Amino acid sequence: MKYAVGIDLGTTNCALSYAGVDGDGDDRNDAPPVPLPIPQVVAPGEVAERTLMPSFLYCPADSQFPPGSLALSWYPNARDVVGVLARSQGASTPGRLVSSAKSWLSHAGVDRRGEILPWEAPEGVPKLSPLQATARYLGHLRAAWEHAHPEAPLDEQDVVLCVPASFDPVARELTLEAAELAGFDEPPRLLEEPQAALYAWVARRGAAWRKEVSVGDVILVVDIGGGTTDFSLIAVREEEGVLQLERVAVGDHILLGGDNMDLALAYTVRARMEAEGKELDDWQVRALTHGCRAAKETLLGEGAPEVAPLVIPGRGSKLIGGTIRTELTRAELDAVLLEGFFPEVGVDARPQTPRRMGLTTLGLPYPADAAITRHLAAFLARSATTRTTGGDERSFVHPTAILFNGGVTRSPMIRERISAIVTRWATGEGGVGPKVLEGIDAELAVSHGAAYYARARREGGVRIRGGTVQAYYVGIERSELAVPGIPPRVDAVCVAPFGMEEGSEVSLPQAFGLVVGEPVSFRFFGSSSRREDTVGTTTTPAQLAELAPIETALEGLRTPKASEHEQAASGAIAEEIVQVRLHARVTEVGTLELSAVEDAPAGRETPGRRWKLSFDVRGQG
Template sequence: MTGATASPADRPARHAVGIDLGTSHTVVAHVPLDGSALDIALLPIPQRVSSAELQALPLLPSTRYQAAPGELGEAWRAPWPPQGASDEAPAVIGRWARTLGAAVPGRLVASAKSWLSHPGVDRTAPILPWGAGEDVAKVSPLAASSSYLAHVKAAWDAAHPDAPLHQQAVVLTVPASFDEGARALTLEAARLAGLAAVQLLEEPKAAFHDWLVLQDGQLTAQLADSRLVLVVDVGGGTTDLTLIRVEPSPGGPPRLTRTAVGEHLMLGGDNMDLALAHLLEPQFAPPGERLPAARFAQLVQRCRLAKEELLAQGAPESVTVTLLGGGSKLLAQARSAALTRAQVLQCVVEGFLPPARLGDTPARRQGALRGLGLPYPADAAISRHLAQFLARHAGGELPDTVLLNGGVFHAHALAERLTQRLGEWRGGPVRVLHNPHPDWAVARGAAAHGLAQYQEKKPQTPTGKAQTAIKTIVPRIGGGAARSYWLVLPGKAGAPPQGICLLPRGTEEGARLTLTGRRFALQLGQPVRFALLARSQGQAQAGQIAALAGEGWVELPPLATVLPAPEGRAVARVEVQLQACMSEVGVLELRCLDVQDAARSWLLPFAVRGMVASSHPSPLPEGEREGRGQPTQAITLIDRIFGNQTQDVPPKEVRQLRQSLEKTLGARESWALPLLRTLFDALLARAKRRRRSPEHERVWLNLAGWCLRPGLGAELDAWRIAQLWQLYAQGLGHGGEGANWTEWWVLWRRVAAGLDEAQQMQVLEDVAACMQKTVQRNARARWGSYDDMLRLFAAMEAVPWQYRQEMGQWMLARLDRPDEPMHTWWAIGRLAARVPLAANAHRVMPPAAAQEFLDALLAQDWRRNEHAMFAAVQIARMTGERTLDLDDAQRARVLDKLRASGAPERWIALVAQVQELSLEDRQRSLGDSLPPGLVLVG
């Protein structure tokens, strides 16, 4: 049929669109693909600013208000219903959400981008608003981020109905420091919003692209005296540091190469808001007390608004910060305090850019939660983080030019102080590149980048003049991969694990590197797992093998999947080579190439949801795996008991295996982590022979649990846990032996931190059933030690807290019996502890739910019951996270009784201030010592 027009789905892209999905704001810039970068414009984004008013604004606050049913009337449905909202869980996004959240912070989802990069929580679980009550509908960081992008898509499609956003060349920006897990989740958020094909671009590069655009043909002259440019991008949630090398190019624009990026630093405007809230808190709280979590969160939001007003151009000398009361006393309990511009400048400038020397290092993070649930660094001094970055990456040549980006640099004093620090280190002034619009430079630069890429791929266009202009104005910023990527290999006993370099730092986007010199055995039809690390320091070659020693290594989410087996076969084994690539989309890709069939390959996705796989590819021939690098004598001893030999081993020799190993290796408390995992791997390889006798089974369970405790902390532990979990369904081979049941419970307690929620729930249900049978039938030997069942139950930190609350109440009732063991008090303290030893913090029992357990503990005589005293310390321990901490009055009660009872000073300190657990107390909490050098959360 002639004269037919293309359907919307077939139309080519017409615009390059840059989206800055920021912690504080989301901004969209765009430019026609047949135009010039000088034509870049911002997209006005329609949003609610009140219940009665809609406005189209260039900044969309990255906030979401989770309203109560009926709270917003019908206003939440316009300009369009937020993604995931419903009549039962209405929500609003943008300016109005921020306004509502300032009054009711317990319903405000904020800083979703920071949560998206937080590896300490399940980023796909509904945990936001953090610390909200049970009556608030929650969303995941992934869903919140996706809803902002969905709002942007709806705004674009409404303004460009003939060119829907999903068909355009969309560039989405991320912090340069985002790891591959956070990048993969960002892409997933875009996909869920209907944007399946987007490219990721680092925010500092985008900001620099925007500056390049603004030079309008004068770039060579503008950078004539610059050789090393430092981009400092301080946003709402992150500080990004990037170095760009400038090299003159005869007859053309200078050559630009990104040479280094900083590590992930969750430090930005949010931290400044927290600092200001701490500054004003004494004016709102009773003397010597802290504000409750909800009131403090409200104060943080008020301080953010005040900060923005006081740092704006033409700002007043002061603003009034007001906190309203609650319920019927909304106005009667309202209190106000003045915040001056001088206070803000002092707090921000002196607090975040204090004096520092080149080479200074930030303070180490303490083992406690910070801020509003996010793992903010212990040291808020951007100057010290910058000093460390330059000492590591500048190679003795300090930057002569700096570009500052981010809303915080609206404060001239902050920009002046940072450039002053750079000048002090360099011994001379640095040039500051003018950034006229730090709030939307990233979005504009992303659009410019998308246009430049389009023009490079489409050299023949009707607008050749515009093509020439874009190439002149926006030269490509090279540098390739900001980090090197390494596959973890088994290390030798007692030595750091080894890794093989998959992709060297600096590898250009799109370049595919195949490790032709090494083949891997890959199982099809079974889950496979690749443990990966990244490093932004040093140089390496693809295929190079090196010890994973020194600083700067960052653990990435594993690459994990189930590769289909050939039809008709459950499992198949193939030999593959690995191929790595930093894709043009901006994420690491790893493929397995079939050695026998060049046309067959498999792309491995990142396991960003914490997927646990059951096998991993080995780079060693099958026969070499078990014996390579393991202590020969110890393996021989294990093999004599659990190997393939047919001769009988006396039961006494079986029982004495641990003592025999200690004679060879030293006391087991001194066995280092690599040695422990080496021994566990030997035991795992011989697990089929663990049931030869009751003695064999008990010894195997005891040693396996000891060698894998606490179930995480070493490379490939997730794989080991998955292998061990396959034995759970098989149960005991000698279930009539009470001692074997005891070792069974001890094993799963020792490795509990490595089990996920579903696995812990299954263990919890089984152990609870056995505990009930034990106490009902008074048959304590039948299912093993009651104390060990109790300890196992208390170790289930990954299950919802309501289950632990119910079990704690059952334990309290049991404590009315005179024969109940004192360890029950220890278990209660673990169930309601403020700081988890390993699990996600959002599983911690809320303070209100923990109160009944604390009351019961306070009724005990702590001079005679040390277990109850330590349990109270665990429940009243100060974390610095207000949604988890008990109120000041309750902690004061505990402190008074601790002092009156002669408690150790270190226990008093744990309740009085944020402190790390001592080694002795960590062992007491866990129920076992940790491997030397291994530290868990808390």
């Protein structure tokens, strides 16, 4: 038996789903993916299975838990813990908790291989890099799989690992590096999360999906998870009479999700209680936040009451005596949640940018504007090109369908709110509102869809075409007369255009002379709006977003014919200059690989030597 395995490496929860491939019998392959129960420590000394594994890592003090009480069958001498216990213990001991490792992995401002997490941890707490923390989660999922399926090693299955659509090439490569660190000998294939959600919908609908959408439709995927929000646009096209899906635009990675909403509600209630003279300690505020999550779900559900009770239990053994009662009203919920996170704005609204501070901290780049609808308006306007609007004169993309994913969107009220706002925007320009694609499980859709995609790759089935999310550029100094005190101006030259499909490769027309053994560094940029640029298009870096620099020492650069001894004798080692061109290739697993390829000298038969360039992720601060 061989399996298609989909992994959702979420910011707040991980999941793994799988489905059989090459099964015996025809109906076998239509079986929907199922989640893998993941064994995890739920309390010191207790191991239980859960379909979700909270993406938290807790590093206890030596004496904090009894010896052996964090042990798992595959991790008998555990010194740290991931999953349910990590999340619950970390809530009361935040200084030892690693959370949002995925957001740190995609944060260019810090050294992502540096041991920096838990962020701002007190002295003496062991620290990990974002890469190591991510590897711990993946390693746990891998071990859980091997534990449950000893007959089917994960490396022999078709594994698809999901990343946010907004992950840049650096974060994608780091994700694969984390997989390697976690013991994946075969690199898993990467898939964008919103695409995975749409695959989950297709899997759910079966053949009927082709009847629910039609050529010219543009599907907006709105994914609001615990800690992040992502938008993607997927167009329905026709090729040789068959419906095809193509991902045409991807939004920025917004660090905003359900957890922010729960906190915002808790702070509102706390402020009201303090005004009434009731002070809450940290423990009670956490309990209040939990309570607000439940109350939010009650008030956002179908046939919701006007008021939801909030109960903050006392911490001591006297439960009734220590309990504080209050409530969350619909008016508060509307003011904080709907007006704060989903305000009724015009389509010309844009996220408010913060005033620049002289000193900024290096923490995660949380958005200054919590209004998800403003971020959505900006995304739809930015994505308007002739390809996405069908050539009509529209100031933004009018989606014809919406697919919701992520815990927050389980609320019918939130779904209706977002659809109503998008409908109002569209009718304002003479368009029509989108219909809502229903039926996916907001918690498991990403891993289900990834497993479906893994199977579709092997056995055939609908595929979403995509290609690279952005166009990528390298910085090249202009060769002009040097002026003392003024750094040479830099041009940004496109090395990889928007929408490069996997397996394709392009090369820059310009050649560079690189010196043996000397470190070389290129600045590296991306743009999600410059869709028309082709390889070699030159622009100024000011219009682009700077990503991690590319570096290489070109070590191991040797003339193949000359031995080291001969080179040393001739003194040629440090002096060799090689003429190279930059090549960009989208790998089979979905990463962008940049290489320096030697121009073969005229008359030589052998192809030029090739050096892979790597990203420098030490962070620019």
